[in-house]
Amino acid sequence: MRNLTIGRAAREAGVGVETIRFYERQGLIAQPAKGSGYRTYSPEVVARIRFIRQAQRIGFSLKEAQELLALRADPEADCADVRAQARHKIAEVDERISELLRVRAALEAVVASCPGHGGLSGCTILEALDQAPPEAAACRCDEPMKRKSP
Structure with missing residues (x-):
């Protein structure tokens, strides 16, 4: 297969042209030389x-995909390095699942308390949202998660 225009490369890779341009700006792929304009x-x-997209599909960020690509290009790297990256990602996924299960339980509790009819002035869901539980003051839900080293 010979070199492809950006449109053809995008189709072959299963992405949009803007994705390719974005990957170039992020340094994930090299900016190509212009051939015939x-x-x-x-x-x-x-x-x-395709590798980057597949890494994203299974949960890796672009930065992590770039790290995997760097490992792949490193002749000194070992499969254990890649495995460590994947195990770290599994731990992050498990952490997110736990948090989502806590959120689900909280939602189920407020829904269970709701009569499901009547005026909004008696809506227990809205009342529950007005109440700040004591642990809410310590919640750091809006802060970015700190990465743990693998």
Whole structure:
């Protein structure tokens, strides 16, 4: 397969043209040389884009996908390094699942207390949202999560 225009490369990789441009700006793929006035992409770049997209599909961030690509390119890297990255991602997913289960339980509790009819002045769900539980003061839900080292 010879080099492809950006549109053709996007179709081959299963992404939009803007995704390719974004990946270039983020340094995930190299900006190609212009051939015949058009930017052309090699089959290797298309494969790299597919790799990034697949990593995203299974939960890796773009930064993590870039780290995996760097490991893949490092002749000194070991499969254990990649496995450690994946195990770290599993731990993050487990943490998110736990948090979502806590959220679900809280929602189920307020829904169970709701009579499901009547005026809004007696809506127990709205009343519950007006009440700030004591632990809410310590909640850091809006703060970015700190990454744990693998």
